[in-house]
């Protein structure tokens with residue numbers, strides 16, 4: 001049987017062509033879920049949804065806008081009647097050092113990654129009346145700081161997501177809503193592509209025992225596990241998908 005047969009799922013930031021969210025949407029669709037892709041641009045979100053299969057939908061939603069989050073979830077409920085899984089994947093990075101972070105930088109990065117995760121969860125939870133699963137996208141940057149892509153404010157936002165994951169997991173466990181996080185390591189997507197010299201890349205790969213970058217599909221496998229009943233007794237936890245980077 002398919003792992004997500006008959007489930008409905010929302011994936012935020014799911015329209016980036018080489019992105020993690022899109023790979024999750026595809027894997028969810030392959031496992032029998034109906035998927036709503038939320039992203040900034042309506043046309044891109046709709047096209048992506050169509051590309052992964054006929055019964056899916058794309059909705060424009062800026063996750064930093066609380067009304068937009070509620071509106072998007074309402075649209076899904078109106079169309080499908082219920083919601084089983086929310087994947088809070090939308091995120092942005094800024095390669096800044098601490099002393100260069102201006103208030104606007106801080107707001108942008110904290111808003112999309114952390115505030116967006118809270119707002120979408122607030123909108124989704126009341127509809128998960130038969131239980132449900134929320135999968136939050138954190139990062140190895142939360143666990144060991146930095147890296148060259150996200151700044152310290154990104155590390156802080158992703159660490160904040162781990163705190164939010166645990167607090168909300170505790171709060172909603174009695175209602176059968178499981179809330180977990182994924183901490184990807186170095187994954188080859190648009191966030192990481194084209195911004196690296198060969199030397200930088202070799203340096204990163206030396207820190208990864210498995211000796212390769214991860215793929216969006218590597219992360220998607222973990223998201224399928226956390227969204228499905230295979231992880232029925234997992235809540236408030238985080239799973240590293242990093243090729244052994246923290247060993």
Ligand code: NAD
Nearest residue numbers: 013016019020062063089090091137139184186187189191
């Ligand atoms: P990506 O840039 O390819 O995709 C991110 C998507 O989020 C884009 O489609 C973008 O339009 C969307 N988005 C941005 N702001 C939004 C907003 N306000 N509302 C709705 N959607 C918005 O990035 P990716 O590499 O696929 O990363 C996906 C997630 O994984 C992010 O949360 C990122 O921080 C996290 N992550 C990535 C890596 C990596 O190495 N690529 C590592 C660890 C964690």
